[in-house]
Amino acid sequence: MLELAGVSKSFGGLAVIRDLDLHVDDREILSVIGPNGAGKTTLFNLVTGVVAPDAGAIRLDGQDLAGRPAHEIAQAGISRTFQSIRLFLNMTVLENVMAATYAHTGARMWQSVLRTPAARREEAAVRAQAAEHLAFFGTRLQGYRWDQPAYSLSYANRRRLEIARAMATRPRVLLLDEPAAGMNPAETHEITELIARLRDEVGHTIAVIEHDMHVVEGISDRVVALDHGVKIAEGSFDEVAADTRVVEAYLGLRTAERK
Ligand SMILES: Nc1ncnc2c1ncn2[C@@H]1O[C@H](COP(=O)(O)OP(=O)(O)O)[C@@H](O)[C@H]1O
Ligand SMILES: [Mg+2]
Structure with a gap:
């Protein structure tokens, strides 16, 4: 349904998304994981027209949306929530x-x-x-x-209200940027079930950026891992979680944070 091919984006010489291929299928939940600064939010910004790609195609049902203004992309059927809540x-x-x-x-x-x-x-x-x-x-x-x-x-209800607002446009694809961020374990569990219901009961097609691996494990039909703007792994949760490059990307970050 949503397809990115060869998408790249740099900010002032820093390559944030590099030659990225990615797709989200009908009624699928795709999770996008990766360390802080991997380019996950930028990916959503590219798809929603907040920033324009330097290269590549972004297609919704075959219609190229790359570089189109945000309101046109929203009209075409892509809706999102923000990492920092906007109400x-x-x-x-x-x-x-x-x-x-x-x-x-x-x-x-x-x-x-x-x-x-x-x-x-x-x-x-x-x-x-x-x-x-x-x-x-x-x-x-x-x-x-x-x-x-x-x-x-x-706070948790504000996050829920953000999702309600995103649903209100009846989107073809729903992008959720860290919906469980800042939630306690009970709220996190609840949001995990809610996202699954968005797919199962409403029939939404969803891409979700999430840090909590329990959430990712619980909801993902497929997982894509990004590191420095590059797709380093793709597959089921188990495949991606066991991938050496993914483990290294997270371990590398933890090591860097300890220093
Ligand atoms: N509008 C922008 N201008 C300049 N740099 C940006 C902009 N948006 C993101 N970046 C940079 O791109 C990198 C990836 O950021 P982001 O996509 O927010 O990562 P993530 O969501 O994976 O944590 C970071 O280094 C960030 O500083
Ligand atoms: Mg982010």
């Missing part, structure tokens, strides 16, 4: 999800200001959709929480 903190939980839907459908917000009957119908539809997306998170983001400002949410 409208002063808007309510429900409004955050509604805003994502409006941004995607290009619904004319000024109409809702005029309160025309058409705008009211549309707003009701968007509200119902947002409620449906939030219902996926069960009691975590339900009921009274809908009308609370996002700033009142716990």
Whole structure:
């Protein structure tokens, strides 16, 4: 569904992604692992049009998106969450999800200001959709929480709300950048199950960047390991986890951190 071929990106002479080939298949969960600075977030930035590749093709269902502006890529069906959470903190939980839907459908917000009957119908539809997306998170983001400002949410709930916003655009491919970062073990377990449900119940195609190897083991159909922008291993979790280059990339990092 999503395919990268020969993608490269440098920042000021530093090669961050090098000649990368990668694909994500329909209804698959692909995990992208690698030490800090390996280029994982840059990979997502390339796919979502935050930065343009220096070379290579990025195709969604065969349509080349490389270098296209971010809003066009979002429109084409790629949605993401961020390593550092990005929410409208002063808007309510429900409004955050509604805003994502409006941004995607290009619904004319000024109409809702005029309160025309058409705008009211549309707003009701968007509200119902947002409620449906939030219902996926069960009691975590339900009921009274809908009308609370996002700033009142716990950290884990902010991460959940980010996922709800990404779902709201009904993407072809969902990119999750470290969804379990900063979560405690119970929350991490819960987010692992949630990501699996996104595939199994909603039918999402997902690429996820994750550091926690328990999460990676729990959800991955396939794993790709990056180091210094190069794909050093690809395969099942067991294959990649046992790969000498992967072990060395992580051990090398730990050794460097100890110094
Ligand atoms: N916009 C940018 N400008 C300059 N350097 C960047 C930019 N984005 C990322 N980098 C650099 O690219 C490298 C990879 O970063 P990143 O993709 O965030 O790694 P990861 O997500 O794997 O930890 C780092 O050295 C980082 O400093
Ligand atoms: Mg990152």
